Amino acid sequence: MNLTELPDSGVRVGKYLQNRWRIIFTWKNKRHFIYKNWDGTKLNEHNAERLKVRITYDMTEHKDTFDPESYKHTVKNFDRLVLKWVKESTCGQDHKRTRERMCNNFFIPHFKKLDVPAIRKKEIEDFFKSLKEKGLAAKTVNNIMHELGGFFHWLERENLITKIPPFPKLEKVPKRKIDWYTREDHKQLYEFCTEPVFRFLRCSGARPNEARGLQKADIDWNKRCVSILHALPETGFKVKGTKTNSHRAVDFFDELEESLRAGMESSPKNCSFVFTKGGKPYTRRILQTSWMEMTKRAQGKYNNLPRLSLYEGTKHSRAMQMLNEEGRSLSDVQEALGHVDIQSTKHYAEMLPGRRADLLSNGVTQKSHKTNSSESQEKLVAVQGFEPRTLRI
Structure with missing residues (x-):
C-alpha cells in the first residue's frame, strides 16, 4: 500500500x-x-x-x-540504568566497586531519575562544573568523566540513546612520576624479607591482589609454571578474576620456584591459598603493613634506601628494572606484567628519558636484548586448558 x-x-x-x-x-x-x-x-x-x-x-x-x-516513549531513569551498567560490567571487581562508588557518590545524586535521552550537552557540562566546584583533583575529575563517558557508550550500544552528547574538554594532567627500586636497592631490602609472598611479588610481575589470591591449584609442578588467574578484592576472601580478567603463565626460575615452595610449606594443608599469614590468606592491610615493616628494618641498616609503597616496590620496580637495567622491550614488559593495553606499559617508558624514543618507537615490535638467553627465553605452554605465551622475567 x-x-x-x-x-x-x-x-x-x-x-x-x-x-x-x-x-x-x-x-x-x-x-x-x-x-x-x-x-x-x-x-x-x-x-x-x-x-x-x-x-x-x-x-x-x-x-x-x-x-x-x-x-510511546518509555522513561529510562538514569539511576536505574547506571546501576544496571555497573552490574553488567566485565571489568575487574576492584574497578567495578570503584564504578559503583562513583555512581552512588556523584552520578546518581546529580542526575537522579532524569530520563537519559534528555541528558544533553548542557546537563553534562553542569555535572562537570559541579565536580570542579567540589574541589576534586583534576585527575579525579577526569576519571569520573571517563567513567560517565563509558556509561553513555553503553547506552548507545544498548540502543537506549541515539547519540552520545558532547563532553567538555578535560584538563590535561601531568603523569605521576614512578618511584622504583633498582636491583641493588632490592638486594638491600630483601636481606630483611622473611615472607615468601614478597619474593614472589618481586620476581613474578604479579599485582599484590593477584599474589594474595594465588591458589595452590594454579601451580603446575610438572610443567614447571604458575598461572596468574585469580585475585582477591580489597575486602573479603572471595576469589575473583584478575584486574583485566586476563590469564597468563610464568615459567619457573630459581627465585620464583623457591618463593612458591616456601609459601606452600607455610600454608595450612586445608587452605587453598599459597601465601598465608597466621594460617589465613593475607588481607590487603596486613600485606601492606608487613611490607612497610620490612622496609623499616632495611632502612635501619641502609639509610639511603627509599620507602616505597608495595606496588611501587614490586610491580613498578620490576617493570623499570626490565626496561632500564636489562634492556627489555615494551612488549616484554607488557606480557610479564599482564597489561592488556600497551598504553599502560608506555607510561614506564616515559619515565626513562635515555630510552624513551627507542622504546616508544619500537617497543611493541622490537625483540628483547638477549643479554642472557636463559632469562629472556620465551615458550608456549599449556596450563589448565589455555595456551598463553609465557615469558621468563
Missing part, C-alpha cells in the same frame, strides 16, 4: 501548546496520546505528521500485531 493513499483511521495531529504537538487516536475503544518521539524528544509538527503516517499504516496493515504502547 502506498503510504500517501492510506485510509482515514482516525489518527489525528493536534497542537495543544505553543510549539507543542501530539498525536491522538483510538484503538480497541481506548484513546491514546503520544507527546514524544521514542527517544524522549518532544514532537514538532513535522515529526508528528510523519509518525501519524507510520501509525496509520501499522493500524491498517498489521491489525493483529499493532501495539499502541510501542510508539
Whole structure:
C-alpha cells in the first residue's frame, strides 16, 4: 500500500501548546496520546505528521500485531540504568566497586531519575562544573568523566540513546612520576624479607591482589609454571578474576620456584591459598603493613634506601628494572606484567628519558636484548586448558 493513499483511521495531529504537538487516536475503544518521539524528544509538527503516517499504516496493515504502547516513549531513569551498567560490567571487581562508588557518590545524586535521552550537552557540562566546584583533583575529575563517558557508550550500544552528547574538554594532567627500586636497592631490602609472598611479588610481575589470591591449584609442578588467574578484592576472601580478567603463565626460575615452595610449606594443608599469614590468606592491610615493616628494618641498616609503597616496590620496580637495567622491550614488559593495553606499559617508558624514543618507537615490535638467553627465553605452554605465551622475567 502506498503510504500517501492510506485510509482515514482516525489518527489525528493536534497542537495543544505553543510549539507543542501530539498525536491522538483510538484503538480497541481506548484513546491514546503520544507527546514524544521514542527517544524522549518532544514532537514538532513535522515529526508528528510523519509518525501519524507510520501509525496509520501499522493500524491498517498489521491489525493483529499493532501495539499502541510501542510508539510511546518509555522513561529510562538514569539511576536505574547506571546501576544496571555497573552490574553488567566485565571489568575487574576492584574497578567495578570503584564504578559503583562513583555512581552512588556523584552520578546518581546529580542526575537522579532524569530520563537519559534528555541528558544533553548542557546537563553534562553542569555535572562537570559541579565536580570542579567540589574541589576534586583534576585527575579525579577526569576519571569520573571517563567513567560517565563509558556509561553513555553503553547506552548507545544498548540502543537506549541515539547519540552520545558532547563532553567538555578535560584538563590535561601531568603523569605521576614512578618511584622504583633498582636491583641493588632490592638486594638491600630483601636481606630483611622473611615472607615468601614478597619474593614472589618481586620476581613474578604479579599485582599484590593477584599474589594474595594465588591458589595452590594454579601451580603446575610438572610443567614447571604458575598461572596468574585469580585475585582477591580489597575486602573479603572471595576469589575473583584478575584486574583485566586476563590469564597468563610464568615459567619457573630459581627465585620464583623457591618463593612458591616456601609459601606452600607455610600454608595450612586445608587452605587453598599459597601465601598465608597466621594460617589465613593475607588481607590487603596486613600485606601492606608487613611490607612497610620490612622496609623499616632495611632502612635501619641502609639509610639511603627509599620507602616505597608495595606496588611501587614490586610491580613498578620490576617493570623499570626490565626496561632500564636489562634492556627489555615494551612488549616484554607488557606480557610479564599482564597489561592488556600497551598504553599502560608506555607510561614506564616515559619515565626513562635515555630510552624513551627507542622504546616508544619500537617497543611493541622490537625483540628483547638477549643479554642472557636463559632469562629472556620465551615458550608456549599449556596450563589448565589455555595456551598463553609465557615469558621468563
